Amino acid sequence: MNTTAPIDALILMSFGGPEAPEEVVPFLRNVTAGRGIPEERLEEVGEHYFGFGGKSPINDQNKALLAALRGELDRRGIETPLIWGNRNWDPYLTDEVRKLAQDGATQFLSIDTSAYSSYSSCRQYREDFAKTIDTLQDEGLTVSIDKIRQFYNHPGYADACADCLHQGLADFRSKVGRIDSAKHRILFVTHSIPNVMQDASEVTTNGYRAQHEELIDHLMGRIDEADRVPSELVYCSRSGSPEVPWLEPDVNDRMTELAEEGVTGVVLVPIGFISDHMEVAFDLDTEAKETAEELGLDFTRVDTVGTHDAFVRGLVDLVEERAAQLRGEGVDAPALPGTKALVPGSGACSIDCCRGRIERATYPNWAIAN
Ligand SMILES: CC1=C(CCC(=O)O)c2cc3nc(cc4[nH]c(cc5[nH]c(cc1n2)c(C)c5CCC(=O)O)c(CCC(=O)O)c4C)C(CCC(=O)O)=C3C
Ligand SMILES: [Fe+2]
Numbered sequence: 001m002n003t004t005a006p007i008d009a010l011i012l013m014s015f016g017g018p019e020a021p022e023e024v025v026p027f028l029r030n031v032t033a034g035r036g037i038p039e040e041r042l043e044e045v046g047e048h049y050f051g052f053g054g055k056s057p058i059n060d061q062n063k064a065l066l067a068a069l070r071g072e073l074d075r076r077g078i079e080t081p082l083i084w085g086n087r088n089w090d091p092y093l094t095d096e097v098r099k100l101a102q103d104g105a106t107q108f109l110s111i112d113t114s115a116y117s118s119y120s121s122c123r124q125y126r127e128d129f130a131k132t133i134d135t136l137q138d139e140g141l142t143v144s145i146d147k148i149r150q151f152y153n154h155p156g157y158a159d160a161c162a163d164c165l166h167q168g169l170a171d172f173r174s175k176v177g178r179i180d181s182a183k184h185r186i187l188f189v190t191h192s193i194p195n196v197m198q199d200a201s202e203v204t205t206n207g208y209r210a211q212h213e214e215l216i217d218h219l220m221g222r223i224d225e226a227d228r229v230p231s232e233l234v235y236c237s238r239s240g241s242p243e244v245p246w247l248e249p250d251v252n253d254r255m256t257e258l259a260e261e262g263v264t265g266v267v268l269v270p271i272g273f274i275s276d277h278m279e280v281a282f283d284l285d286t287e288a289k290e291t292a293e294e295l296g297l298d299f300t301r302v303d304t305v306g307t308h309d310a311f312v313r314g315l316v317d318l319v320e321e322r323a324a325q326l327r328g329e330g331v332d333a334p335a336l337p338g339t340k341a342l343v344p345g346s347g348a349c350s351i352d353c354c355r356g357r358i359e360r361a362t363y364p365n366w367a368i369a370n
Contacts (some may be wrong), residue, residue: 002077004323008105009081010073011145012066013093013125014113016086017049017056017278023089024049027056030088041239048282059089061275061306062113068307069111072316081105087128094132101141108145109322111315113274115152117342118193118201118208122150123354126362133363146326146364148318150349152211153218153339156314160305161215162222165269168302169227172267175298181229183264184298187251188216189288190272191279192235195245197354204353205342209233209247214339215271236283251284252291265298275306 004010018027027049028042049056066084073082081100085093097108110129114121129145136143151157173179190212193201201208212233220231234251249257255266268288273280284301292299305311317334324331325343333341342349344366351365 002079004078004080004109004319006107006326007080007109007146007319007323008107009083009100009109010069010319011093011097011108011110012062012069012082012084012113013110013128013147014062014084014086015058015277016089016092017058018089019055019059021050021054024054027089036241037239038241045239048278051286052278052281056278057281058275058277061277064307065113065275065312068312069315072312076316076320078316087125093128094135097132097143097145098136098139098141101136101143106143108143109319110145110147111319112147115150115157115274116190116201116208116211116272117150117205117349117354119197119354119356120191120193121208122349123356123362126364127360130361130363134361144364146322147344148315148322149333149342149344150205150211151314151318152215153336153341154314154318155334155336156310156312156317157305158215158218158336160308160311160314161269161271162219163308163310164303164305165219165223168267168269168300169223172265172298172300173227175300176265179227179229183262184229184266185258185263186220186229186231186267186269187254188212188219188231188233188269188271189236189251189284190233190270192238192246192248192250194240195247197356198247200354200356203355204350206340212271214336218336218339219269219271236288237279251288255288255291255295255297259295259297263297266292267300267302269302270304273304274311275304280304 018024024046028046062084070082083096083100085091085096112125133143193208198208216233220228234249234254235247236251238246238250240246268284270280270284289299321331321333333343335341
């Protein structure tokens with residue numbers, strides 16, 4: 001069936017980013033409103049954006065993903081409109097949903113650009129849906145917004161990550177000759193989050209960190225045995241006050257320790273990011289690369305999935321999966337062997353997941369139906 005019924009329209013929902021220097025400070029104010037991030041950290045992050053001409057790479061990457069998704073929908077004969085809306089910058093979710101709602105669309109399905117469970121990567125998007133729904137309701141427009149499941153263990157994302165890793169290892173091999181367990185490490189990198197956010201992510205799912213570990217086990221199992229050097233999960237982009245604990249080790253700290261232990265080369269695999277947005281462009285390609293240079297480490301940063309075919313097809317599969325669930329059809333929800341698909345309402349990513357300090361309205365409020 002070449003339809004997404006009962007869904008009238010699809011949304012690519014992302015973070016948003018500034019396009020010009022004068023947008024950087026207002027953007028950061030939007031991001032951090034009420035989130036207690038110290039002024040020094042904001043100035044530091046502002047400098048990262050100014051260093052790139054005040055333009056975040058994220059918008060162009062989302063436009064490319066939008067075009068790739070449209071292409072895949074068209075290939076499948078799915079005519080459902082697809083729009084793009086952000087949390088923190090123009091085009092804003094509410095404005096984009098309003099346009100289609102005025103044309104009569106009521107049921108929306110969102111593709112969020114984050115793979116794992118946590119407040120920042122799942123629940124906060126559902127808070128955004130609730131705000132949009134409320135705002136439009138006040139204007140006399142009734143809409144609902146559902147979302148696809150977190151996709152870290154969907155075969156499409158995993159296949160794309162595996163392909164990127166394969167290519168990255170080839171690049172590394174061209175620098176070092178032979179990949180060697182005694183000298184080389186594979187460091188999977190993701191966004192650090194506060195420990196309390198990690199804990200909240202474990203209430204109804206296996207949680208943020210364990211989800212990364214599942215994907216890592218899978219990816220390591222797929223690389224040639226000769227390349228299977230020790231690997232670990234490290235973090236970047238820590239924010240917040242220094243006295244608040246966040247997930248560690250930081251990628252730079254860990255590279256420093258490894259160099260002291262005699263490691264001479266690292267392959268960084270940014271599985272926490274679907275495209276090369278600012279955390280990748282600055283925290284990895286600028287800062288971590290400099291650390292590697294100072295330490296004399298051979299260094300390869302593996303590609304993010306971006307618009308990789310397998311990833312794009314996987315996202316459209318997830319759209320079709322969710323639409324079928326909403327039609328009440330029994331559907332196959334594929335997941336990596338030994339892992340569980342986070343089907344909304346099945347006990348994962350439910351109303352109870354990833355609660356923060358402050359309780360805000362979310363939508364949808366899936367019931368836990370085990
Ligand atoms: C888990 C996670 C993802 C991945 C999931 C997803 O993709 O959604 C993500 C994505 C992103 N984060 C981004 C940017 C920022 N994140 C910040 C702050 C924070 N992120 C956090 C977590 C995450 N963030 C957290 C716990 C905070 C602390 C404040 C809070 O508790 O909310 C700040 C404030 C300054 C600072 O503190 O660094 C900025 C500017 C951009 C845009 C980049 C670009 O422009 O290319 C993207 C894609
Ligand atoms: Fe962030």
